[in-house]
Amino acid sequence: MPTVTLLKSQKNGKRVNVYLDGTFGFGIDLDNLVLSHIKIGTELTDEEVQKIVRKAEFQKTLDKLLKFAMLRPRSEKEIDEYLKRKKVHESMWKDLVEKLRHFELLDDVKFAKWWVDQRVAFKKISLRVLKLELGKKGINKNVIEDILEVTPIDEEKMARELLEKRDYKWDRFDPKIAKQKKFQYLASKGFSWETIEKVVIKKV
Numbered sequence: 001m002p003t004v005t006l007l008k009s010q011k012n013g014k015r016v017n018v019y020l021d022g023t024f025g026f027g028i029d030l031d032n033l034v035l036s037h038i039k040i041g042t043e044l045t046d047e048e049v050q051k052i053v054r055k056a057e058f059q060k061t062l063d064k065l066l067k068f069a070m071l072r073p074r075s076e077k078e079i080d081e082y083l084k085r086k087k088v089h090e091s092m093w094k095d096l097v098e099k100l101r102h103f104e105l106l107d108d109v110k111f112a113k114w115w116v117d118q119r120v121a122f123k124k125i126s127l128r129v130l131k132l133e134l135g136k137k138g139i140n141k142n143v144i145e146d147i148l149e150v151t152p153i154d155e156e157k158m159a160r161e162l163l164e165k166r167d168y169k170w171d172r173f174d175p176k177i178a179k180q181k182k183f184q185y186l187a188s189k190g191f192s193w194e195t196i197e198k199v200v201i202k203k204v
Contacts, residue, residue: 001043007033015060025049028056029063058095061088065096069105073114076106077138112139112147120151124158129190159191159199 006019016033018025026049028038036052038044044052068074068082079100083093100106112134119125119133127148134144163182170178179200186196 001045002049004038004040004042004044007038007040020044020049026053026056027060028052029059032056032059058092061086061092062096062099065100066103066105069100073111074106075108075111075137075139079106080138108139109143109147111137112143113151116147116151116153120153120158124162124189126155126158126190126192126195127153128192132190155191155195156199159186159189159195162186162189163199 002020002025004018004020004025005022006017008017008019009015010017010027015027015029017027018033018038028036032052032055036055038052064086065079065082069079074082076097079097080093083096088096097106115134115137116130119130125133130148130153131144134147135141163186166185170181173181182200183196186199187193191199
C-alpha cells in the first residue's frame with residue numbers, strides 16, 4: 001500500500017501536498033487532512049486515496065463556489081453556469097447546491113427581490129427591461145410577476161430622472177428635435193410609449 005512520506009504546506013497555508021512513496025499524491029485542505037488522520041507513515045489503500053481525493057476536491061470546489069456566491073446574491077442559473085464554466089464534474093453539482101442552500105446563499109425569490117431593488121435604485125430601468133434581465137437570470141415568470149407586483153416602481157419618476165441627468169445633451173437642439181431624441185432615448189431604455197409620451201410632453 002502507498003505510504004505517506006511527506007506533508008508539504010502549499011503557499012496559501014490552507015492546503016497541504018501529500019506525497020506517497022516519495023511522489024506527489026494529492027493536495028488536501030487542513031480540515032480534511034486532520035479528519036482523514038493523515039500523517040507521515042500512514043498507509044493508504046488505492047480506494048482510500050481515491051475517496052480522500054474526491055473529498056478534498058469537493059471541499060476545494062466548495063470554497064471557491066462560496067466566494068463566488070458571497071460576492072453578491074446569485075440565481076440558480078448563475079450557479080449552474082459557474083459550475084459549467086469551471087468544468088466542475090456533474091457528480092458534485094447536487095451536493096454543492098445543497099451546501100449553498102444550507103448556508104442560505106441560494107434562493108431565487110430573494111435574489112429576484114434583491115435584483116429589482118438594486119436596479120430600480122441605481123439604474124432607473126423600466127419594468128420591461130427588469131423582466132428581461134430576470135428572465136436571463138433564470139427566474140421563473142411567476143416569481144417575476146409576484147416580485148414586481150409587491151415592489152413599488154414609479155416608471156414615470158424614473159424616466160423623468162433619466163431625462164434630467166441628460167438635459168444638457170439636448171439643450172442645443174430645437175424643441176422638436178430634442179423631443180424626438182428624448183423619445184428615442186427612453187425607448188432604448190425599455191419604457192412604454194405611454195410612459196414616454198407623458199414624461200416627454202410634460203418636459204418639453
